[in-house]
Amino acid sequence: xxxxxxxGPGLVKPSGTLSLTCAVSGGSISNTNWxxxxxxxxxxxxxxxxxxxxxxxTNYNPSLQSRVxxxxxxxxxxxxxxxxxxxxxxxxxxxxxxxNYFDCWGQGTLVTVSS
Amino acid sequence: xxxxTQSPDSLAVSLGERATINCKSSQSVLYSSNNKNYLAWYQxxxxxxxxxxxxxxxxxxxxxxxxxxGSGSGTDFTLTISSLQAEDVSLYYCQQxxxxxxxxxxGTKLEIK
Numbered sequence: 740x741x742x743x744x745x746x747g748p749g750l751v752k753p754s755g756t757l758s759l760t761c762a763v764s765g766g767s768i769s770n771t772n773w774x775x776x777x778x779x780x781x782x783x784x785x786x787x788x789x790x791x792x793x794x795x796x797t798n799y800n801p802s803l804q805s806r807v808x809x810x811x812x813x814x815x816x817x818x819x820x821x822x823x824x825x826x827x828x829x830x831x832x833x834x835x836x837x838x839n840y841f842d843c844w845g846q847g848t849l850v851t852v853s854s
Numbered sequence: 855x856x857x858x859t860q861s862p863d864s865l866a867v868s869l870g871e872r873a874t875i876n877c878k879s880s881q882s883v884l885y886s887s888n889n890k891n892y893l894a895w896y897q898x899x900x901x902x903x904x905x906x907x908x909x910x911x912x913x914x915x916x917x918x919x920x921x922x923x924g925s926g927s928g929t930d931f932t933l934t935i936s937s938l939q940a941e942d943v944s945l946y947y948c949q950q951x952x953x954x955x956x957x958x959x960x961g962t963k964l965e966i967k
Contacts, residue, residue: 785904785947787956800955801855834903839951840894842915844903 741766743835743845751829751852757822761835761845768816769793772838776809776820778831779847786831790839791818825852856880856950860959866967873935875962877948882928885952892952895924895933898945898961907946908933940966 747759761774768774776788789799791809799807803822811818822829830852837843857880867873883892891911896904906915908924911931921936935942943966948959 784961785949785958787954787958790954798954802955836903839892839956840906840909840949841896841904842906842909844905847903 741837741843743837743843745833745835745845745848747848747850749849749851751825751850752854753826753852755825755852757820757825757829757833757850757852759820759833759835759848759850760817761819762815762817764816768811768818769813774809774811774818775836775838775841777834777836777841779834780828780831781849788820788822788833827852855955856883856953856957858948858950858957858959860946860948860962862962863960864963864965866965867935867938868967869940870937871967873938873942873964875933875946875948875964877926877931877933877959879929879931879950883950883952884928891927891931892950893924893926893931894949894951895922896947896949897942898947904947935964938964938966 742764744762751757773790775790778786789809791797791811797809806823808821832847832849834847835845859878861876893911895908898904907918907922912924923934925932946962
């Protein structure tokens with residue numbers, strides 16, 4: 740059974756860069772799937788951030804397009820999120836998930852943007 | 855972007871009664887070439903990630919109780935819980951995966967009356 744686990748700093752300074760990694764276990768990231776990041780500000784709804792295929796093809800939310808990069812490391816069976824020039828509005832629980840409809844989720848990691 | 859609008863925002867239903875949540879998309883999420891609706895439903899409890907309940911608008915995910923069902927096509931969809939159980943108290947979201955950016959409804963809070 741595939742499991743996902745997010746990791747990364749829980750606190751990022753304004754104007755800094757948010758970097759998170761999602762480790763995939765119990766299956767290969769090279770299987771036919773898209774791998775996704777979704778975020779949820781405290782007390783608010785879900786926002787799709789972007790996705791990556793194991794080939795490296797990506798799709799991003801246009802609202803974040805200029806600041807977001809998703810990459811994949813097949814050798815480590817993981818994929819990563821980088822978000823630049825963060826503000827308080829980027830404070831959220833960040834989830835990694837599998838697919839286009841999301842049948843497998845990580846537990847999520849809270850990232851707070853604050854000085 | 856496709857806007858997903860859920861109704862109601864909150865709902866209180868008695869135990870054992872039927873609960874119905876609606877989801878409307880701003881454009882059709884039915885792909886004519888395969889006749890599939892690119893619509894999913896999730897349940898989210900506090901402090902937990904969302905859990906997939908339904909995909910392709912009406913296909914129940916493995917392990918989801920059969921009191922949960924999805925229906926609808928095109929732009930109008932419904933999640934029905936046939937007989938509400940205490941453990942169904944939760945937030946529910948619909949999501950379209952017809953086109954990127956994938957988008958979610960604002961959520962419906964389901965409570966016990």
